[in-house]
Amino acid sequence: MVARDYGQYDGIARALELVGERWALLIVRDLLVGPRRYGELAAGLPRIPTNILATRLKELQAEGIIRRAPRSRVILYELTPFGRELEPVVLALGAWGTKALGEPREEQVITPDAITIALRSAFRSEVASSLPATSYAARIGAGGLLVRVDGPALTVSPGAGPADLAFEARPGIQRVLTGELAPASAVESGVLEVLDGPVALLDRFADTFRLVA
Amino acid sequence: MVARDYGQYDGIARALELVGERWALLIVRDLLVGPRRYGELAAGLPRIPTNILATRLKELQAEGIIRRAPRSRVILYELTPFGRELEPVVLALGAWGTKALGEPREEQVITPDAITIALRSAFRSEVASSLPATSYAARIGAGGLLVRVDGPALTVSPGAGPADLAFEARPGIQRVLTGELAPASAVESGVLEVLDGPVALLDRFADTFRLVA
DNA sequence: CCGCATCCCATGTGATACTG
DNA sequence: CAGTATCACATGGGATGCGG
Numbered sequence: 001m002v003a004r005d006y007g008q009y010d011g012i013a014r015a016l017e018l019v020g021e022r023w024a025l026l027i028v029r030d031l032l033v034g035p036r037r038y039g040e041l042a043a044g045l046p047r048i049p050t051n052i053l054a055t056r057l058k059e060l061q062a063e064g065i066i067r068r069a070p071r072s073r074v075i076l077y078e079l080t081p082f083g084r085e086l087e088p089v090v091l092a093l094g095a096w097g098t099k100a101l102g103e104p105r106e107e108q109v110i111t112p113d114a115i116t117i118a119l120r121s122a123f124r125s126e127v128a129s130s131l132p133a134t135s136y137a138a139r140i141g142a143g144g145l146l147v148r149v150d151g152p153a154l155t156v157s158p159g160a161g162p163a164d165l166a167f168e169a170r171p172g173i174q175r176v177l178t179g180e181l182a183p184a185s186a187v188e189s190g191v192l193e194v195l196d197g198p199v200a201l202l203d204r205f206a207d208t209f210r211l212v213a
Numbered sequence: 214m215v216a217r218d219y220g221q222y223d224g225i226a227r228a229l230e231l232v233g234e235r236w237a238l239l240i241v242r243d244l245l246v247g248p249r250r251y252g253e254l255a256a257g258l259p260r261i262p263t264n265i266l267a268t269r270l271k272e273l274q275a276e277g278i279i280r281r282a283p284r285s286r287v288i289l290y291e292l293t294p295f296g297r298e299l300e301p302v303v304l305a306l307g308a309w310g311t312k313a314l315g316e317p318r319e320e321q322v323i324t325p326d327a328i329t330i331a332l333r334s335a336f337r338s339e340v341a342s343s344l345p346a347t348s349y350a351a352r353i354g355a356g357g358l359l360v361r362v363d364g365p366a367l368t369v370s371p372g373a374g375p376a377d378l379a380f381e382a383r384p385g386i387q388r389v390l391t392g393e394l395a396p397a398s399a400v401e402s403g404v405l406e407v408l409d410g411p412v413a414l415l416d417r418f419a420d421t422f423r424l425v426a
Numbered sequence: 427c428c429g430c431a432t433c434c435c436a437t438g439t440g441a442t443a444c445t446g
Numbered sequence: 447c448a449g450t451a452t453c454a455c456a457t458g459g460g461a462t463g464c465g466g
Contacts, residue, residue, distance in 0.1 A: 004437090004438095004458090004459095006236075006239065006258075006260060007259060007260040007320060007321055007322060008239075008258075008259075008321060008322055008323070008324065008327060009314065009317040009318075009321040009322065009323045009327075010307070010310075010314075010323070010324070010327035010328075010331065011306070011307035011308065011309070011310035011311030011312075011314060011331055011334070011387070012238065012239065012242050012303060012306050012307040012310055012327070012330065013239060013310070013327070014310035014311070014313055014314050015306040015307065015309050015310025015313075016235075016238060016239070016306070016310070018310065018313060020233075020235070020238075021438090022233070022438085022439075023219075025225065025229060025233075026219065026221075026225065026226060026229070029225050037447085037448085038447075038448050038449070039447060039448070042448090045219075045221075046220060046221075047219060047220040047440090048440095049439070049440050049441065049442090050441095050442095050448085050449070050450090051439090051440085051441095051449085051450070051451080051452095052438090052439065052440075053449090054448085054449055054450075055438095055439095057449095063313075074447090075447095075448075082312070082313075085309055085312075085426065086309060088305045088308075088309075089302065089305040089306050089309055090225060092301045092302040092305045093224070093225050093228040093229070093302050094223070094224035094225040094228065095224065095301075096224070096228050096298055096299060096301075096302055097223075097224035097225055097226070097227035097228025097229070097231065098224030098227070099224075099295070099298075100227055100228075100231060100276075100295075101222065101224060101227050104222040105222075107220060108220055108221060108222040109220060109221055109222065110221070110222045110223070111221065111223070114221060114222075114223040114225070114226070117225065118223065118224055121224070174224070213298065217439095217456090217457095234457090235457090235458070236458095250428085250429090251428070251429050251430075252427090252428060252429075255429095260459085261459090262458070262459050262460060262461090263429085263430070263431090263460095264430080264431070264432080264458090264459085264460095265457090265458065265459075266430090267429080267430055267431075268458095270430095287428090288428090288429075
């Protein structure tokens with residue numbers, strides 16, 4: 001039951017002992033969006049074997065990173081305050097990994113929780129602060145997300161709804177986030193398609209959400 | 214040879230495919246300090262099996278994170294620009310893990326590279342900017358480090374030398390970095406011992422190096 | 427020596443089936 | 447729905463070998 005340790009007295013080694021095992025940080029990623037049930041976690045991590053999910057949940061719990069929160073009949077898993085402090089780590093990892101994403105392969109899924117965190121990672125609150133409040137309805141793959149930016153605050157929720165700008169994002173969208181691809185070019189190449197609202201708001205979106213070095 | 218993938222089109226998943234395997238980020242940590250030889254890496258990671266080190270080095274190379282740099286007879290490994298962009302990730306991990314460090318166990322080693330990165334992680338350049346340039350000679354375990362703070366710049370080098378303040382740090386020192394333990398209390402409890410120079414500089418040190426949430 | 431490669435065994439992981 | 451049980455397999459750990 002002892003985590004396999006690295007034999008070093010060091011913060012990074014300790015962190016890797018706690019959350020360095022396979023799937024652990026992806027579970028944390030999804031829980032950063034909000035409390036989740038066992039089945040919801042399994043659904044957001046399609047390729048995780050159920051025994052591994054069960055094992056990780058127990059380990060993370062024993063380490064004080066997550067906790068079981070029984071809420072009237074259903075069991076929710078949620079991050080502890082200590083676990084929530086992993087947010088900068090997860091965001092930094094995502095910002096770095098996004099640069100190496102490339103094109104999506106056929107079997108790869110895109111989950112709402114993953115996108116939510118990606119947007120949180122790319123969100124530039126200083127930029128948003130100086131812009132008027134804006135809402136975006138984004139369709140990505142099968143799912144829809146409602147993104148609300150109000151001053152320095154960001155809210156992302158699954159589902160549809162009225163918004164200042166509705167658009168569909170297709171593979172290659174990450175190059176808009178990295179600044180590699182300008183919105184205009186993205187529209188031209190079919191990566192972005194405006195469904196409703198002024199096209200100019202795409203620039204605001206790309207300005208608000210950009211991964212910076 | 215394909216990295217075991219998570220089946221997700223997501224930056225975090227991609228990052229974990231690239232550097233999520235055991236030992237990978239510790240290798241990156243040491244290379245963040247500077248180019249290192251195979252043997253130096255092995256020495257800084259005492260418990261890594263040599264075949265794993267060799268395997269990781271090849272994988273990281275194939276992924277464009279590190280590169281072999283033959284320098285007149287000796288082979289050095291160094292980070293590529295892409296690999297160097299992992300610094301925020303490593304620092305964030307270290308800051309988080311340091312809070313869960315606890316007391317060092319007998320078999321745990323403390324390496325100069327690990328301390329160097331820990332100091333870099335805790336360094337508050339905005340605080341340092343408003344303080345006079347200061348040098349510290351720290352003895353930790355067997356090794357000695359020379360820490361120079363000059364405005365917003367930080368330099369850490371192994372070895373000894375003249376400094377404004379010389380001190381010895383013992384187990385529990387991480388609690389000074391997390392702000393859990395004030396320098397005065399640390400001296401009282403034997404965690405810190407001033408060897409040479411004005412004790413007051415310890416406060417400056419603790420002010421300059423502090424992990425913040 | 428340094429920079430690995432090989433071998434063997436312990437452990438972790440993945441797929442599937444199954445149960446309260 | 448929320449896990450456990452089982453088993454085949456891949457990976458990691460430790461010791462050792464070996465060529466330049």
